[in-house]
Amino acid sequence: MTSQAATATTVFAVFMLATVVLGLAAVRGRTPGGGIADWSVGGRSLGTVLIWVLMAGEGYTSFSYLGAAGWGYNHGSPVLYVIAYMSCGYAIGYVVGPTLWAYARRHGLVTITDMVAHRYGRPWLGTAVAILATVCLLPYIQLQITGMGVVVSTISYGAISLNWAYFVAFAVTTTFVVISGLRGSAWVSVLKDVLVIATLGFLAVYVPLHYFGGYGPFLDRLTAEKPAWLTLTGHGGSGLGGAWFATTSFLNSLTVVIFPTTVAGYLGARSADTLRRNAMLLPFYNVLLFVPMLLGMAALFVVPGLKGAESNLALFKLVVDSLPAWAVGVIGVAAALSSIVPMGVFMLVIGTMWGRSVLGAVPALAGRQDRQKVAAQVVVVVAGALALLMTYTRPDTLVRLSLISYEGMAQLVPMVLIGLVWRKLTLWGAVSGLVVGGTLVCWLVFTGHDPLWGVNAGAPALAVNLLVALAVSRFGPRTADLRPDDEVLAADPGPGGEPEGPGGALSVPGATLGND
Amino acid sequence: MLRKRPHLAWLAAPYVLYLAALPAVNRLHPTVAGLPFLFFWLLLATLLTPAAVYLAWRGDRAHRARRTRDGAGGTDRGAA
Incomplete structure (x- = not known):
């Protein structure tokens, strides 16, 4: 050397x-068993x-x-x-x-x-x-x-x-x-x-x-x-x-x-x-x-x-x-x-x-x-x-590897982002979109069609994913879910909308760094 | 959400700066302080993005203040 x-x-x-x-x-000073x-x-x-x-x-x-x-x-x-x-x-x-x-x-x-x-x-x-x-x-x-x-x-x-x-x-x-x-x-x-x-x-x-x-x-x-x-x-x-x-x-x-x-x-x-x-x-x-x-x-x-x-x-x-x-x-x-x-x-x-x-x-x-x-x-x-x-x-x-991962993960966008704020997206709609979009991405990337027509192959796949998700949600099977919207959907709590102060998981003693 | 918090439209600013503006800024000249124009523009966009998010944040703060005030003055308005 x-x-x-x-x-x-x-x-x-x-x-x-x-x-x-x-x-x-x-984790020093934190009580064990926090789950x-x-x-x-x-x-x-x-x-x-x-x-x-x-x-x-x-x-x-x-x-x-x-x-x-x-x-x-x-x-x-x-x-x-x-x-x-x-x-x-x-x-x-x-x-x-x-x-x-x-x-x-x-x-x-x-x-x-x-x-x-x-x-x-x-x-x-x-x-x-x-x-x-x-x-x-x-x-x-x-x-x-x-x-x-x-x-x-x-x-x-x-x-x-x-x-x-x-x-x-x-x-x-x-x-x-x-x-x-x-x-x-x-x-x-x-x-x-x-x-x-x-x-x-x-x-x-x-x-x-x-x-x-x-x-x-x-x-x-x-x-x-x-x-x-x-x-x-x-x-x-x-x-x-x-x-x-x-x-x-x-x-x-x-x-x-x-x-x-x-x-x-x-x-x-x-x-x-x-x-x-x-x-x-x-x-x-x-x-x-x-x-x-x-x-x-x-x-x-x-x-x-x-x-x-x-x-x-x-x-x-x-x-x-x-x-x-x-x-x-x-x-x-x-x-x-x-x-x-x-x-x-x-x-x-x-x-x-x-x-x-x-x-x-x-x-x-x-x-x-x-x-x-x-x-x-x-x-x-x-x-x-x-x-x-x-x-x-x-x-x-x-680089190639990370692009495949990203285009694959992109297919989760309708299921997660839209699903969490829009009740009408059904289980089978979200699943069908994901399956079709995911398959399309894999096929495009592994057959060398990325970029496709000059655009990122994940984008047309996501568009198809979304269309399938909407179509199946509209015309496909519906599953009974009796929970209220409030329980199922997510919403931005808005400025000052979240509960502050003591109570819940918010007040954790022992967190010294980054307290502000 | 945009109806109650219209200032959140500021969050679209980076999409305009980085993506929509692309055809106009995808050029070498004029150079700015030596930087090729495309690079200068993207650097500018990178510095303007936090400013845009700040405007959304400022709007939220005003929104919060308004809501608190309205909440306190709720009975007055009811009387009027």
Whole structure:
């Protein structure tokens, strides 16, 4: 091991240890036996600050460092769709967040599959959606493991092998998620966000200065020599034009608000106002997303000729090339934590969905919050191990996988978003739409028809999904559900509409960080 | 909901800025402070989105204040 490798690896090891300690410390002083709600949604007690770092942390994944820079390098502007959909999603989260939060709190629900089961009055539907969502989320965990592996192997100058790095990603995340749940993820997010903001802020200034003598010369050169990268459809015949950009951003903005991990963040909030404040504050974080994209394009001049998956390392090639080992280590830690935090929430959500909606249906677990929590914790380990195994045996490139997951999850939009506010959407309408839309997406993506006619394939699939759902609701079988609308539907509690003060799950002693 | 809280229409602002405006802003020139126009526009949209959500929030606060006041003055109105 060279001295550079030793330095960077030491920095990395110290921070990983700190991560585990921080994650475990998150539950210090809390009384054990809080059941699944305490673990899955942090006892619904997180304040504005913790929700901000947690949700920003979920949004800023290893994709941001790798895929975003890689897309910037290969295609340029199309990758800005990430910023567009996140901003739109945060904005409509102003209404969707409080709506789901109030619904879950009122009926004691802890995950999106719980809500579906409650809305349609069918536990098996929760089970089915949980399995479907797991299939969509597992690739995400794998994506984070792969991303972290590549980063760690690069920043350790090859001293840590890919396979070891994958294992570290799994081990660190599993440890604190199993013990501390959502609260642990939120605390680790604090460390993560501090490092991400500091290192990206630094790189945004340093890289153009170091290689080009400042922003002016960098941008001038970019505009003069690489104009194809700077407008849609981008460089390289990607076929990703304005229509693709708009449909993808629109579709993803609807999907992100019901994405099980986003919903976990919503449900962890102490009050509806916490979520409204975050809808205001979260879009600021997106400014940071410009940095890896710009640096990906800067890499075009510094390390030209990167091919295929190598282009994902566009940003890190610059970092390793231009900075001392300790700084490389710190930036690597920020990127590694950007894998660990989202991965932790993904695993947590899969565990929660199974603990509640799949295994929770087993008689021995039904109605037993403590046992459901244990089941969920076991599932976390199993899901993580499965993803690790997939990483060793079936590695894949970064971006495609996440697109399939998103287009698949998008098909839940009618069932969840419309179903929760509109009683006339029937059980069989929602199910038929989901089945048809889901099948269509899989077929389009796996036969290479995405984008379809220049638009995101998930969009026509969602349109068909919606039409089928409406038609079957109108003309298809109706199931008797005698519960009043008030019990079945969700509504935005409105400003000041939620019960505040003592009582219910709101007043949780011992929550020290993020109280506001 | 929009009838009672019309200010929530502000939440559609990012859709207009990022998506609807796209055909008009998908261009290299004019550059603004060196930034290609598309990038400048999307950066501007990213900074304006929190402002739009703030306007929705401010509307909600006014709505809440109005409701509290009306609630307190309910009997007066009944008499009138």
